[in-house]
Amino acid sequence: MxxxxxxxxxxxxxxxxxxxxxxxxxxxxxxxxxxxxxxxxxxxxxxxxxxxxxxxxxxxxxxxxxxxxxxxxxxxxxxxxxxxxxxxxxxxxxxxxxxxxxxxxxxxxxxxxxxxxxTCKAGNKTCNSLYAEAESPSLVSLPCDLCCSESRFCRDCCCILCSKTIDLKHGGYSYIKCEAVVDGYICGHVAHLNCALRSYMAGTVGGSFGLDAEYYCRRCDSKTSLIPHVTLLLKTCESIDSRDEIEKILNIGFCALRGSQNTNARGLLNRIESAIKELKYGTSLEDIWKAKESDSAITTGIFHIGNGGLEPTNHRDAVDNKPCLGSVLSISSDYHSEYLKIEDEINRVLQALRKAQETEYQIAEERLYGQKNYLRHLYQQLEKERSELHGQPSGNEADAYLNAVLNRVDQIKYEVMRLREMEEVANGFGRTPKSILKEYFGSDIED
Structure with missing residues (x-):
């Protein structure tokens, strides 16, 4: 009790x-x-x-x-x-x-x-402290004479960064709670993920924080991995019918994991990126969450020559379906002449392949560097707008500058996501989805 x-x-x-x-x-x-x-x-x-x-x-x-x-x-x-x-x-x-x-x-x-x-200090009728049983009765909340000393701040439902209440919608995907234990006390402070990302206190951040798909609590200086949170976030999406809500949740997960060097985070990020693309392409929600089946076995009679080649599952059928060797060569044939013809054909094929690859490389180089230059321009604009914001006194004009900075940050995030899609050509144009080739590299390029 x-x-x-x-x-x-x-x-x-x-x-x-x-x-x-x-x-x-x-x-x-x-x-x-x-x-x-x-x-x-x-x-x-x-x-x-x-x-x-x-x-x-x-x-x-x-x-x-x-x-x-x-x-x-x-x-x-x-x-x-x-x-x-x-x-x-x-x-x-x-x-x-x-x-x-x-x-x-x-x-x-x-x-x-x-x-x-x-009661909730913030007057929030949906505060976790009003309904949840104490999960760890042996742990007492960390004493806090900073944010918690404010009369309208509640550590259970107020963001430590913006002081606004959190939203419990869809399992509370939009906030993160610090459950670090410090000197026998549990921190318990919460923060909006968006606030943490914009403040460079979540995600993958270099410098003194050194975050890799983690959240940094401003109150106790502890780090929390975002991988379990994003995993639950992705699972939550499967129970939501609104495509707009799903896209909003996936975008938060994308921002939380992008740039991470953690193997699990990168695998999770690939799943999120794939789901975002399929949402844009109009794929049904059922198909998006359906587990992808492994590649089917190679059909009988299909084979490739060379390293990593696949042999036919039935050698006899494969040979029977090909012209008999005697119909190509006869006893009187000049094998040296025939060999030179084959060699010439192979050289022509390789030259055509090299030319095609060079063309594809040139197109990819042009578009990727173009996107890089555009991002550099956006970063320069962001730096300029930040400088203008710092020189403004508080008021309506300062709010306008702040909105401009936030909009610029969102624009950069969107363009970086587009760059990630373009980078799929690293696998070769033949393995890149046709929709990506059409959108970023010209409609004349076929899958």
Whole structure:
């Protein structure tokens, strides 16, 4: 059983409420009927409600988890698909004045605080601290006299970088929580991933931080790997029907992992890049998440000559399907002449291949260097806009400069993603998707 205060108190006498009812302490996970902890004869005579308590106990000695269950007559009226119990907090406090249940295992002096409800400093009704059971009761939150000293800041739901509340939508993909243990305390501060990425405190960052697909907590200076978070993020996408939402989530995962030298991160990044491309090409969501099957076996009779060549699965069929050697050569044939013809044919093929490859190389070189120069121009613009922002006083004009910088950063991220797609020609034009060749290297190039 969880206690908000470890100090023991031997007071065990029943308490009296203003309505004259004696509140006898009860044990954890206890339930009962009617008074003093549930209504009787309400709203109609004969209606007796059921009460139940959980295991957590507040500093005042009252149970934090309290529930009311309506009588059978009212249960028939309620929707069968919804929970029939009224949880504690607002639903109970507004419904009646009952259910302030003292614990049999802990009593406190009368002078103790009278508020036994969990509250969020930021006033966030969806704060994790209001609903989640303590996962590690042995670990106490890290003392914080910086951000947590602010009256409206809650470490459980306020971003440590922008102070705005986090969003729990889609499993809370958009924020990261620092669960580092420092001197026996758990940090517990959260941050928007976008804020961390823009502040160079997440992703792959050089310099003093030295991050490789990691998140750096500004409060405790600990690093958290982003690979498990992005893995869960990718799994979350499979349960979402909105293509726009999926693309938004995948873009966050892409930004978190790009540039990483970690093998697992790079493999995960390839999956994300592939999913983003298929989304753009209009591939159905079912096909996007479907596991790719391994390449099928080479069909009978197909073979290649040379290193790494594949032999036919049936030698006899392969030979029978080819012209007989006797129909090409006869006893009177000049083998030297025939050999020279074959050699000449091979030379012509190799020359044509070299020419084709040189043409492809020239096209790739031109387009890749063009993209590089464009990115250099964008980086120069970003540097200029940053300098202008630093020289501006606070106000509407400063906000405009800040928006310009943020938009420029987003533009650079998009162009870098396009460059990554263009770089797939490293495998050869023949192995590059036709859609990429058409978009970046000219529509006249075929797969």
């Amino acid at each position: 969880e206690l908000d205060n470890t100090k023991e108190n031997k007071v065990s006498t029943p308490r009296r409420r203003e309505n004259g009812l004696h509140l006898s302490p009860v044990l954890p996970d206890t339930s009962g009927l009617g008074l003093p902890y549930a209504p009787e004869d309400w709203p109609n005579k004969g209606d007796i409600w059921t009460w139940k308590v959980g295991r957590r106990v507040a500093i005042t000695g009252h149970f934090l988890d309290r529930y009311l269950y309506p009588p059978k007559r009212l249960q028939k009226v309620l929707d069968s698909g919804r929970k029939r119990g009224l949880a504690s907090k607002l639903s109970v406090e507004r419904g009646s004045g009952f259910l302030c249940c003292p614990s049999d295992e802990k009593e406190v002096p009368v002078s103790a605080p009278q508020s036994d409800s969990l």
